[in-house]
Amino acid sequence: MLKTIALVLVLLVAGVLIYAATKPDTFRIERSITIKAPPEKVHALISNFDAWAQWSPWEKKDPAMKRTRSGPPSGVGSVYAWDGNKAVGQGRMEITESTVPSRVLIKLDFISPFEAHNMADFTLTPQGDGTRVNWAMVGPSPYISKLMTTFFSMEAMVGPDFEAGLSSLKALAEKS
Numbered sequence: 001m002l003k004t005i006a007l008v009l010v011l012l013v014a015g016v017l018i019y020a021a022t023k024p025d026t027f028r029i030e031r032s033i034t035i036k037a038p039p040e041k042v043h044a045l046i047s048n049f050d051a052w053a054q055w056s057p058w059e060k061k062d063p064a065m066k067r068t069r070s071g072p073p074s075g076v077g078s079v080y081a082w083d084g085n086k087a088v089g090q091g092r093m094e095i096t097e098s099t100v101p102s103r104v105l106i107k108l109d110f111i112s113p114f115e116a117h118n119m120a121d122f123t124l125t126p127q128g129d130g131t132r133v134n135w136a137m138v139g140p141s142p143y144i145s146k147l148m149t150t151f152f153s154m155e156a157m158v159g160p161d162f163e164a165g166l167s168s169l170k171a172l173a174e175k176s
Contacts, residue, residue, distance in 0.1 A: 016150060023146040029155055030136035031162040037173040039101035039124040039131045045173055046104045046122050046133075047095060048074035055168035057161040061087040074098070089113045093120070101131075108137070116145075133169065135162050 035042055045051045049069055053059050065084030071077040075098040083090045090111040097105035106120040118139030125132040137158065141149070 017147070020147040020150045021143065023141065023149065025141055026138060027141050027145075027149075027154055028136060028138045029158050029162065030134060031159060031166055032132060032134045033166040033170055034127055034130050034132050035170045035173045036130040039126055042124055042131045042133060042169070042173050043098075043101040043104065044074070045169060046124075047078070047098045047100075049078055049080035049093070049095075050074075051172075052080065055165060055172050057164040057168065058082075058084075058088045061085070086113060108139075131173075133166060135166060137162075 045055065050073065053067075059065070062084035065082050065088055068079075068081040070079045070081075071094075074095075076095055078095045079092065080094075081092040082088060092109045092111070094107045094109075095104060096107050097103060102124050104122040106122075108116075108118045108120055110116040110118070116139060118137050121134075121136045121138065123134045123136075125134075
């Protein structure tokens, strides 16, 4: 009986490990919202890390977080680093592309609670009297990530934060 249970457990673990290996080598999480403001106004709020304090969902998760800004105030080369509680961890963002009024590309380097190197891509498209904002995060999925996402959904963990951030960005951009 114990041999049968051990064999079933070994097969189950092997099955999970094999299944994880078949997952894609990259991931993409994205959300969109329409904001009744011109693309230039929205772009200015995204390409300036000082403005993120007003709309970023992670700012609310740790108001005591240590923040460091360097480089130009906005646009390419602007850097924002943070060190916070377990809800926000530690990391660094750097704007690598800023095309007014249509795109902001950000290199994301997470240090803790786990190391990861991803890209955040904001695309802004005029839509009627407003702007359609698409926020995507893309990155590699090493084997350990594939294994973790067999049990935990990255989409479910990060997607709601993107939605909250976009809603706050909308409220801020639509003021006045």
